Amino acid sequence: MKTMTRLSAAAIALAAVLSVAAGPASAFAAQAPSASEALRGPQHAVFVQTDNTAGNEIVSYNRAADGTLRQVGVFETGGVGGELAGSKVDHLASQGSLAYDPSDGLLYAVNAGSNTISVFAVFGDQLVRRQVISSGGTFPVSVAYSHGLVYVLNAEEGGSVQGFAVLFGHLFPIPGSNRALGLNPSAEPQFTNTPGQVAFSPSGSQLIVTTKENGSDIDVFHVGAFGHLSAPVVNSEPGTVPFGVSFDQEGHLVVAEAAGFLASFSLSPSGTIAQLDAVATKQAATCWVAVDGSYFYASNAGSESLSGFQAGILGQLTFLGDTHTDAGTVDATVSSDGRFLYVQTGAAGIVDEFAVEAAGALSEIGSVSVPDAVGGEGIVAQ
Numbered sequence: 001m002k003t004m005t006r007l008s009a010a011a012i013a014l015a016a017v018l019s020v021a022a023g024p025a026s027a028f029a030a031q032a033p034s035a036s037e038a039l040r041g042p043q044h045a046v047f048v049q050t051d052n053t054a055g056n057e058i059v060s061y062n063r064a065a066d067g068t069l070r071q072v073g074v075f076e077t078g079g080v081g082g083e084l085a086g087s088k089v090d091h092l093a094s095q096g097s098l099a100y101d102p103s104d105g106l107l108y109a110v111n112a113g114s115n116t117i118s119v120f121a122v123f124g125d126q127l128v129r130r131q132v133i134s135s136g137g138t139f140p141v142s143v144a145y146s147h148g149l150v151y152v153l154n155a156e157e158g159g160s161v162q163g164f165a166v167l168f169g170h171l172f173p174i175p176g177s178n179r180a181l182g183l184n185p186s187a188e189p190q191f192t193n194t195p196g197q198v199a200f201s202p203s204g205s206q207l208i209v210t211t212k213e214n215g216s217d218i219d220v221f222h223v224g225a226f227g228h229l230s231a232p233v234v235n236s237e238p239g240t241v242p243f244g245v246s247f248d249q250e251g252h253l254v255v256a257e258a259a260g261f262l263a264s265f266s267l268s269p270s271g272t273i274a275q276l277d278a279v280a281t282k283q284a285a286t287c288w289v290a291v292d293g294s295y296f297y298a299s300n301a302g303s304e305s306l307s308g309f310q311a312g313i314l315g316q317l318t319f320l321g322d323t324h325t326d327a328g329t330v331d332a333t334v335s336s337d338g339r340f341l342y343v344q345t346g347a348a349g350i351v352d353e354f355a356v357e358a359a360g361a362l363s364e365i366g367s368v369s370v371p372d373a374v375g376g377e378g379i380v381a382q
Contacts, residue, residue, distance in 0.1 A: 045125035046333070046342055048351055048370050049098045049109055049378030051081030051091055056111050056118075058098070059370050062125045063381070067340040067355050069368045072125050077118040078132040079111025082139055083375065084155070086189035089301055089328025089346035091375040093191040093212075094141035094155065095244035095256075095288050096199065097331070098378030101145045104166050106130075108150060109378065110140040117143065117152055121169055131170050136162030136178050142197045146204035149227050151177075153198035153209060158185045161198055161209065163227045174227045181232075183214040192258070196243040196287070201267060202251050208267075210242040212258065218242050220271035233271030243287040246296065248311040252276060254296055256289040262298045262307065264315040276315030281307040283322065290332040290341060295320070295360035297341060299329040306332070306343060308360050323362045326350045333381040340365075342381055349373035 044063040050056060056077040061069035083091040092112055099108045100122065107120040107127060117135050120127040137154025144151050150164040150171055163177030187193035196210040200223075207221040207229060216237050222230035241258035248254055253265040253273060263278035284302025291297075296317075298307045304327050308320035328347030334340070334356070341354045341362060349372070353365040370376065 043124065043382060046351070046379065046381045047098060047100070047107060047127075048344065048373065049376060050349075050370060050373040051097070051112065051376040051378065052372045053081045053083055053113055054372075056081040056109070056113075057372065058107070058109060058120065058127060059373070060125045060127065061368065063335065063340070067335075067353055067365045069342070069351065069353060071368065073127070074371065075120065075127045075129065077109050077111055078129060079114035079116045079118060081376070082112025084139075084191040084194060087191040087375065089375055090191070090287070090330045090377055091346075092141045092155075092377045093194060093196070094153070094377065095197040095331055096142040096144060098380050099143045099145055100380040100382065101150075101166070104148075104169065106166070106169060107380070108143045108145065110135065110143055110152065112139045112141060112155075115140065115154075117171065119169070119171055133171055133173075136160065136173060139194075141194065144198045144200050144207070146200035149204070149223070151198050151200075151207055153195055155194035156185065159183045159195045159211070161207070161221075161229070163229070165227060177228055179221070179229050179232075181209065181211070181219065183211060187214050192241070197245055199245050202247050205269075206267065206271065208245055208253070210245060210255070212243055213241050216240055216242060218253075218255065218265075218273060220267070220273070222271060235273045244289045246289050246291040248291070248296075248315065249294060250313055250315065252311070252315040254289060254291070254311065256286050256298045258285055258287050260284070260286050262286065262289065262296060262309055262317055264311065264317055266315065277317045279309065279317045279319050281322075283307055288331050290334050290343075292334040292338050292341065292356055292360070295356070297332060297362070299332055299343060301329050301346075304329055304345075306362065308362065310360055320360050323354070323364075325352045326367060331377045331379050333379045335381045340381070342379060344370075344377060344379050346375045346377065349376060351379065
C-alpha cells in the first residue's frame with residue numbers, strides 16, 4: 001500500500017458524505033471557504049487555546065514586527081476543556097492539542113471535556129468556526145494532520161486514535177480507522193499515565209504516539225493508502241517517559257522525555273526506532289519540545305525553564321543552555337519565519353515571548369496574559 005495522498009483523502013471524505021458516515025455532528029456550520037480563501041492563513045498570528053472547563057476558547061493575537069503580541073479576538077470552540085486528575089499547570093498533559101493546517105487554511109482544536117474536535121477556517125488573525133465533531137473516543141488531547149488526513153489522540157479509557165479525511169473545510173471520519181492503544185486505564189496518577197502526543201512522520205507515511213509512563217512506549221503505525229493504520233510497532237523505552245515529539249531536518253525523531261532528557265532516534269520504514277543521542281536537561285519535567293530549523297527548545301514544567309539544543313546531521317544533540325520562563329512551562333511554538341518562540345506557562349495562564357538570536361540563543365521580549373487559561377495547553381504561531 002502507498003502513503004495517503006490528498007486525492008485519496010478527498011475520495012474517502014466524499015464517500016463518507018455520500019454514506020452519511022459522518023453523522024449529524026459533521027453538519028456544515030457555515031458555507032465552506034473558497035480555495036483561495038482557504039489558503040489565506042495567518043501571516044503574523046498566534047493562536048492560544050484556553051482549555052477552560054466552563055467553555056473552551058481560542059484567543060487570537062497579532063504579532064508585531066518585533067515579536068510582541070496584541071490580543072485581537074476570542075473565539076468559542078463550541079465545546080469545553082478538560083482537566084486530568086493530578087495535573088496542575090498542564091491540564092491536558094499533552095503536546096499538540098491545537099494544530100494549524102496551512103494547506104487547507106484550517107485550525108483544529110480539541111475539546112477534551114466534550115469529546116469533540118472543533119474546526120476553524122483561518123483568515124489572517126481571525127477565525128470562523130466550521131464544525132464541531134466527535135473525536136471518536138474519550139478526552140481528546142492531541143491532533144495531527146498530513147496530506148488531507150487528520151488523526152486525533154483520545155487519552156482516556158485506555159487511549160485510542162481516530163482518523164478523519166479533510167474535504168471542503170470539514171472533517172469526515174474514516175470508517176474503520178479507530179485504533180485502541182490498549183493502555184492501562186486505571187494507572188495513577190492519571191496525568192502521567194495518559195498518552196502524550198500523536199504526530200505524523202515528515203512523509204506522512206507513519207503515525208507516532210507516545211504513551212508517557214503508561215508503558216514508556218513510542219508506538220509507530222504505518223499509514224495505509226486510505227488512511228487506515230497497521231498494527232503498531234511498540235518501541236519500549238523503559239523509565240524515560242516519552243512525551244512530546246518533533247523531527248529534525250534529517251528526519252530523525254526527537255523526543256522530550258519527562259525523566260529529564262532530550263533524545264533523538266532514527267525511524268525505520270518498518271516502524272522500529274534506534275537511539276542516536278540523549279542529553280540530560282538537568283531540569284524537572286522535560287515534557288514538550290518545539291523545533292526551529294536545527295534548534296530545539298524543550299519545556300521544563302517543573303523548573304520554569306526552556307532547554308535549548310542544536311541537532312547535527314547524524315542526530316547528535318548539543319546542549320545550548322537554559323532560559324528562564326514564567327511558572328509552569330508547557331506547550332511552545334515557533335513563528336514560521338523562525339524569528340520568534342512563544343511558550344505557554346500554565347501556572348498563571350501566560351504566554352512568554354522570545355526572539356531567537358544567533359546560534360539559537362533566546363532573548364526575552366515580554367509576555368501576555370491569556371484570559372481564563374490557567375492550566376491551558378495548545379498554541380500555534382505563523
